[in-house]
């Protein structure tokens with residue numbers, strides 16, 4: 556071992572190997588920052604995504620008995636202004652007769668029961684139904700004002716929903732889901 560090498564190590568100066576290691580470490584850190592930025596940038600929703608986060612639907616033209624399907628976050632949303640007879644038909648059902656006794660209403664606690672009012676637009680708005688129009692069996696879009704209960708009928712495998720969108724017959728396991736929604740006025744519904 557030469558005198559020079561002994562002195563260098565003894566003074567704690569970085570060896571050539573240490574130096575290469577540090578340089579590589581720095582390049583790695585810079586690289587990580589450069590990669591992270593575009594990634595974070597991509598995670599920001601663009602304007603069109605934000606616009607779809609919630610929608611407002613004017614339902615002024617929906618007379619009792621009429622329905623409308625709108626698209627929200629890529630899903631069909633059924634909005635129906637039920638007739639008094641349709642509301643009454645939903646009221647007359649006993650919870651014990653339901654295949655799925657849970658409301659499946661995103662505006663209520665997860666264990667809320669599938670009463671006629673908790674499946675509707677709420678007290679004073681019982682005539683309104685707002686639901687995600689996706690069959691809870693395998694995701695087909697059920698037909699409205701159809702089926703044995705004059706609610707919705709899914710022709711894919713024969714699931715029958717009542718006028719409150721509750722599953723009554725067929726292979727679907729759950730009531731049609733109710734999304735987050737609120738009434739901005741008597742004729743305007745915000746979904747999402």
Ligand code: FES
Nearest residue numbers: 690692693709712
């Ligand atoms: S997808 Fe609706 S019954 Fe199968």
